[in-house]
Amino acid sequence: MDLLWHYGFAQRAxxxxxxxxxxxxxxxxxxxxxxxxxxxxxxxxIIFGAMAFALSLKLAPxxxxxxxxxxxxxxxxxxxxxxxxxxxxxxxxFSSVGMAVGILLVTLVNRYGIDLLSFLFGDILAIDRxxxxxxxxxxxxxxxxxxxxxxxxxxxxxxxxxxxxxxLKVNRLExxxxxxxxxxxxxxxxxxxxxxxxxxxxxxxAAGLQMAGSFLTSCLLAVTIAVTSVVxxxxxxxxxxxxASSTIVLLxxxxxxxxxxxxxxxxx
Amino acid sequence: MNKTEELITVKNVFxxxxxxxxxxxxxxxxxxxxxxxxxxxxxxxKTTLIKIILGLLRVxxxxxxxxxxxxxxxxxxxxxxYVPQTATYFDPLFPATVQEVMAMALFxxxxxxxxxxxxxxxMAKFLELVGLKGKEKVPIGQLSTGEQQKVFIARALIHxxxxxxxxxxxxxxxxETQRQFYDLLHQLNVEKKITIIIVTHDIGIVxxxxxxxxxLEGRLIYHGSHDDFCRSKVFKEMVGRDDHVISHQH
Ligand SMILES: Nc1ncnc2c1ncn2[C@@H]1O[C@H](COP(=O)(O)OP(=O)(O)O)[C@@H](O)[C@H]1O
Ligand SMILES: [Mg+2]
Numbered sequence: 001m002d003l004l005w006h007y008g009f010a011q012r013a014x015x016x017x018x019x020x021x022x023x024x025x026x027x028x029x030x031x032x033x034x035x036x037x038x039x040x041x042x043x044x045x046i047i048f049g050a051m052a053f054a055l056s057l058k059l060a061p062x063x064x065x066x067x068x069x070x071x072x073x074x075x076x077x078x079x080x081x082x083x084x085x086x087x088x089x090x091x092x093x094f095s096s097v098g099m100a101v102g103i104l105l106v107t108l109v110n111r112y113g114i115d116l117l118s119f120l121f122g123d124i125l126a127i128d129r130x131x132x133x134x135x136x137x138x139x140x141x142x143x144x145x146x147x148x149x150x151x152x153x154x155x156x157x158x159x160x161x162x163x164x165x166x167x168l169k170v171n172r173l174e175x176x177x178x179x180x181x182x183x184x185x186x187x188x189x190x191x192x193x194x195x196x197x198x199x200x201x202x203x204x205x206a207a208g209l210q211m212a213g214s215f216l217t218s219c220l221l222a223v224t225i226a227v228t229s230v231v232x233x234x235x236x237x238x239x240x241x242x243x244a245s246s247t248i249v250l251l252x253x254x255x256x257x258x259x260x261x262x263x264x265x266x267x268x
Numbered sequence: 269m270n271k272t273e274e275l276i277t278v279k280n281v282f283x284x285x286x287x288x289x290x291x292x293x294x295x296x297x298x299x300x301x302x303x304x305x306x307x308x309x310x311x312x313x314k315t316t317l318i319k320i321i322l323g324l325l326r327v328x329x330x331x332x333x334x335x336x337x338x339x340x341x342x343x344x345x346x347x348x349x350y351v352p353q354t355a356t357y358f359d360p361l362f363p364a365t366v367q368e369v370m371a372m373a374l375f376x377x378x379x380x381x382x383x384x385x386x387x388x389x390x391m392a393k394f395l396e397l398v399g400l401k402g403k404e405k406v407p408i409g410q411l412s413t414g415e416q417q418k419v420f421i422a423r424a425l426i427h428x429x430x431x432x433x434x435x436x437x438x439x440x441x442x443x444e445t446q447r448q449f450y451d452l453l454h455q456l457n458v459e460k461k462i463t464i465i466i467v468t469h470d471i472g473i474v475x476x477x478x479x480x481x482x483x484l485e486g487r488l489i490y491h492g493s494h495d496d497f498c499r500s501k502v503f504k505e506m507v508g509r510d511d512h513v514i515s516h517q518h
Contacts, residue, residue, distance in 0.1 A: 161324060
């Protein structure tokens with residue numbers, strides 16, 4: 001474990017990884033229960049297109065991606081609430097279009113020889129100081145948001161309609177949740193790549209939900225699993241020289257399998 | 269409580285989904301202390317009317333007044349308690365305990381842990397009232413449909429509403445539990461002076477408790493006191509025409 005503290009890049013990887021892991025796990029619990037598991041992939045694809053677009057025009061990728069992600073999540077919400085399209089359908093439509101635009105732009109961009117693969121797979125071991133600080137600020141924001149709106153988010157997730165009938169400002173809260181998710185995915189993608197980002201959004205939360213007997217324990221378990229996967233995954237990657245994104249994702253998947261088996265055992 | 273206080277007024281309300289009219293010229297007054305049953309076949313617009321009163325659907329034509337305020341500017345939603353239609357509306361795998369479901373009503377609390385004694389006591393008190401003491405830590409999905417419904421009633425009672433609105437709360441619940449359930453509503457109506465609006469098909473069971481009846485079929489085909497209703501043509505037609513008004517389970 002000393003390995004983790006020995007190098008500056010490893011420390012940055014740990015802090016940024018934990019920050020993004022914790023934010024994703026918390027948001028993931030709400031996304032999964034709202035049947036929006038695919039939002040990470042959907043937005044990821046769109047953001048991928050946006051970043052390609054920004055690079056091809058020599059714009060800063062992060063702000064462009066942020067604007068596009070927020071517009072896209074607004075679009076998904078509108079399609080869902082106004083046109084009565086199921087949220088997974090809305091997400092699928094947006095992500096396909098985003099991917100199409102992405103591929104189109106990648107082809108154009110590649111004439112300039114820009115490397116887009118890093119956005120797909122990322123490199124958590126090559127994070128600089130600014131990126132780490134950005135990740136920590138993001139995590140702070142997400143944690144405060146969830147703590148502050150805990151019961152409101154729980155009510156909204158459990159039943160939109162009842163929450164509204166009880167006088168909760170559901171639309172405002174739903175928009176806040178969607179925007180924060182979009183920002184998290186953009187920042188996470190820039191820092192750790194699309195693969196790791198979308199996995200962290202879904203797998204720890206899914207494992208937490210499998211094992212928990214209450215909502216609070218779901219959140220706590222999801223966060224614990226994310227934290228353990230990030231720390232152990234990084235350590236293992238450094239030890240073996242394997243890609244860190246893969247080891248973290250696979251480790252969280254092992255936790256998911258354990259939770260899955262544990263749950264099924266209760267029934268058989 | 270002043271018996272002449274008018275809590276809810278529905279005036280000349282029309283409503284249509286897309287082009288299809290569902291509610292036509294509805295006029296309805298709900299007075300403090302009423303136990304109002306809204307009857308009518310499936311698709312009659314009962315749920316739509318309830319959703320309009322709760323502000324879930326916007327009034328298209330006509331006017332709704334809640335506690336003497338136009339619904340558009342009404343803010344005191346805690347005065348209305350809502351128990352939604354059974355079962356279909358939440359995921360049975362949702363990992364929320366009874367206590368967490370109750371705490372949803374306290375959403376204005378901006379902390380994960382409820383510290384205030386008054387709120388904890390209110391939750392315990394209303395759970396006990398509906399007969400679910402000791403089930404605080406049980407996941408809601410593991411309760412029977414009847415018990416789940418009682419949790420939703422308890423949740424609706426936390427803010428001590430003046431009006432409790434229930435939409436077919438007993439669908440899928442056995443007759444004995446239904447009876448207990450209506451006795452509980454009666455107790456709330458008589459002892460706690462809570463005005464009750466209930467959409468139901470169980471006219472046979474609820475008969476003993478209700479004070480007023482509204483019959484919907486797109487239009488309001490009957491609105492009046494329960495005793496008059498029993499002597500009315502509409503009632504005889506309903507009972508004569510079909511058993512679905514009495515026992516239909518949807
Ligand atoms: N969201 C909706 N969009 C379109 N039509 C609807 C919608 N909700 C209900 N309806 C239609 O409106 C009519 C009244 O529905 P509803 O108020 O649910 O009746 P009830 O509760 O009396 O069974 C039905 O014919 C139903 O098909
Ligand atoms: Mg209905």
